[in-house]
Amino acid sequence: LGQPMHAFDADTIKGQKVVVKTCAEGTVFKTLDGIERKLSADDLMICNAEEPMTIAGVFGGINSGVTNQTKNIFLESAYFDAVSVRKTAKRHSLKTDASFRFERGTDPNITVFALKYAAQLIVELAGGTVSSAVSDLYPKPIASFIVQIWYKHVSRLIGKEIPSEEIKSIITALDIKITAETNEGLTLEIPPYRVDVTREVDVIEEILRIYGYNNIEIPSQIRASLNNAVKPDKDAVQNMLANSLTANGFNEILANSLTKSSYSEQPETAVKILNPLSRDLDVMRQTLLFSGLEAISFNQNRKNQNLKLYEFGKVYHQYQDKFEEKHRLSLFLSGNDQPEQWNQKETAVNFYLLKGVVDTLLQKAGLKDFTVEDATSAELDFGLNYKIGNKNLVYFGFVSKQNLNKTDVNQPVFYADFDFDLLLRQIGKNKIVYQEVSRFPAVKRDLSLLVNEQISFNQLKNIALKTDRKLIKTVDVFDVYKGDKLPEGKKSYALSFVLQDEEKTLADKAIDAVMQKLVFNLQKEAGAEVRK
Known part of the structure; x- marks a missing residue:
């Protein structure tokens, strides 16, 4: 029947009274699991003449159940507000079969039938x-939902x-x-237990489901x-980068955007969840670091230690x-880049491997006009920061x-964001310009500074x-x-x-002039000395 019930030991109900009410804020109540909980003034309780016995619609008290010595049973069958039950269950971090059903809405008109059926069993x-008559208290009956549907809306939405x-x-x-009918539509009376069918569109969806x-x-x-699509296409760029990473041995991960507040370096800017599922999912993530x-950590605990991962996500x-x-x-x-084989030793991942991947992605995206600085992020012990203007x-x-200790990771990890x-x-902003391959040879010169x-x-x-931006094409160390x-x-x-x-082909005289100017600038701006 889907109706939660509670069986009390009738002989232990003090004062032989059952009262449904709220208790004072902070009232201590021990539940069936043996944990003492402090009640909220908004928690609906089922009490006897002296004290609370159960949290209504959620969980019983330590002394509210039936034991091997029970001789007389008091059966309770009730309808509780779904919102009230959910708030109470979340407030006390409880998830029970009763709260699961009440949160989703039960049939208020089945309580007496369920009670009689349980007694018969x-x-x-x-x-x-059966030692007493049924006592039914229903001061404000819940009305059925009245919904008007129109045939033209049914045809339009269903197609x-x-x-x-x-x-x-x-x-x-x-x-x-069906309470009324016209050529254009119907007036319907929907029973209270159909809490998922309260609008015209809900009824149309039900018609389509059955049809x-x-x-x-x-x-x-x-x-x-x-x-006209916005350029560049976000999905196209994401797929391009993802394909490149996958082709180079990376695996894509997809993590939950909810995380624990203890990870937050700036808790004052965290987006907090008003009704969190648990303490480990109480804020929106501010970085992708900890989900990775x-x-x-999950993979390392299962002996999968050589990892290359990437994630596209939001913060x-x-x-x-x-x-x-x-x-x-x-x-x-994390782990090794190359596993040990008969003809090679294992090679651990390192900073330069990550830098190569980062540079490859930026090159693939056509970005090269950025400055390089030492990273100052608290997430890293050391690293680099590529900036465009004043933006990272x-x-x-x-x-x-x-940060490794926060997630119980026990080996080095290199990270890029x-x-x-x-x-x-x-x-x-990239402009693709065709440039013919030069017919004139390049010249290479070295300097030791x-x-x-x-x-x-x-x-x-x-x-x-x-x-000399025109002549100097590349600089490498x-x-x-x-x-x-x-x-x-x-x-x-x-x-x-x-x-x-x-x-044109560069002459020695032009090359020497550029190199002399280069040495002068390096000496002036960086205090460099040419080693000979």
Whole structure:
């Protein structure tokens, strides 16, 4: 019948009274599982003359049940408000069969029938006897739902004209009463237990369900209007990057956007869930880091330690009354890049492997005009940050030990986080220009430079490219040296430069002029010394 009930030991009901009421805020009540809970003033309780016995519609008290010594039973069958039961169950983190049914709505008109049926079963199966009449208290009967439906709306939503007689037959079979009828439609009385059918559209859905989806013919002509898509196409870019990552051995993960508040570095900006399913799902995630680390921990506990993962997802923040939702792309590397084989040793993942993947994705997206800085994110122990203007395009590096401990990950993890929204905007600014392959040869020159330890390769590269953007095509580093053979606080960079003129073959005189200007700028802006 689907009607939850409770059986009390009648001899233990103090004062021989059953009272339905709320209790004072903070009242201590021990439930059947032996846990003491503090009641809310909004919790509906079933009490005796002195104290509460059960949480109405949710859970019984420690002394409210039937035992082997019970001789007399008091049966209770009731209807409780679905919203009230759900709030109480969530408030006390309880999920029972009774609360499951009451939360979804039960039939208020079946309580007496269910009570009598239960008593009859006790008589037939347990040899009991009915010792009292039924006491039924129903001061405010719940009215049936009155819904008006129109035949033209039925035809429009279903996409087919169903005969009115068939519609009436279906409605009657669904235990829905037809109270009035016109040529245009019907007035219906829907029983209170059908809490999912309270609107005209709900009734039409029920008609379609019984009539059969397979009986609705697909039209031979489909009318549609074409809309101009926003460029670049988000899904196309996402699929392009996903295909590249998958082709390079990565697996895609899809994690829950709900997470635990203990992960939050900025709890004041977290989007909190008003009615969380559990304490582990009480806020919207502010980063993709921890959902990936949880996936890594799950796999490591099952002896799957060599992982390459990526996720496209959203992060959420609240700044005062404004909510912010952003798209991100995260990458994770952990364990070994190459397994041990007869002809090679195992190779662990490292920072440079991750950097290569990040650079490949940006190259595939056509992005190259960004600056490089040391990462300052609290999520990382060390890493790099690629910026466009003053906005972070991607930061990546080694995940801090503190964050690894939060998810019980016991081996190093390298992580990258892309601002996918910024990535899309930058791709939209790309202009594809055809350029013929140069007919003139490129020239390569090398320089060995002595610089301060604080000078980065990116600084030297930017100085070089600014020196002559027309002729200097690429700048690469092929050696970095630090040691006791160098002055204290110094390091050595060995750089290679590729020069090329698209209009003519470069002469030695022009090449020497560019290199002299390059050395002068490096000395002036970076304090570099040329090693000979």
